[in-house]
Amino acid sequence: MAGSETLSDPAAFGLSPFKTFNVRLNTVDRERLGSWHVLPDSLVSMDGSVSEREIDNTFKTHPTVIFAHGNAATRAMSGRVATAAVMSNKLDANVISFDYRGFGDSNAQAAYDYAISRGATPDKIILLGQSLGTGVVTNFARKLSSQGIEIRAVVLAAPFSSVTKLLETYKIGGLFPLFSPLRSLPQIREYLFTFLRHKYDTGDNLHAISSPVLIAHSVDDIEIPVEHSISLFKSQISNNKTKSHEITSLTGHKWGVLEYTDAPAQRGLLLTQKGGHNAVVWSEGLAETMLMFMSNSGHAYDAHY
16 A cells, blocks of 8 residues: 555656646545545646646636545555546546545545635536445535535446445455345344444435436446446436437447436436446546536436447
8 A cells, every 4th residue: 555655746656747736635624635636638738837827727617526436545546546547538627536534525525625716616526436435425415415506427436325235235255245144133234234334325315416427337346236336227217207218329339328308317327348346437438428428418328338
């Protein structure tokens, strides 16, 4: 694991020189979180001559992706670096990749406040969560919706429907069910669940989020089964009373387009054949789907490639 003293040099982990800045985020309860601010690809200067004014201006003119990574380690893990690079390149976006002090939504709030302070507006902010980070993202997105704030999109890569469902379906190494020994002892299992510190219920959160939501999952994910995402999407479509179903074919891919007329918010699902639990979030397919998803309103996408 990278030490905090090395995280101040993002280029050491593969990001282009002068593209990423080490930033300390202040939470509402006076904690400081480590994060990186990755510039939009179009702004990167080989000599580092980008001014603070130019950087502030990109928050006004470009998307900002706030990335909540999965459990353990730091933003310097190779897959998380790849995610920041892909989002910066494909979406030409600012990317705020932050580390946790736990899994409370104050982490996402701190990153959001930083983006707003630099000039971003909610309609240009994308919340991107991966694995357990999707719980942080949906909790915070629900909080924003309760305040009447609608952001550009919420993107969930390899999410779970709830922590309790996750623990019930989780397999160690993709082979051994974690709670298999307790199947015959449901009362003990339920008792253990009461000690969970963060009881993320993604399904319940999604029904309360007014912003567009795109869900992405790989069918070969052995850590969090794809059924979690399928269940989340189906519950959203049912709740939104989808009216029609149309299949559209694009070059090299098959995209399903689900249209609805009276849905309160845009919803979508991207299923990939490969990518496992981690690679789906930094795949170019997800980034390209995000671009398409955000350029259309009044549609829910069910895409496969």
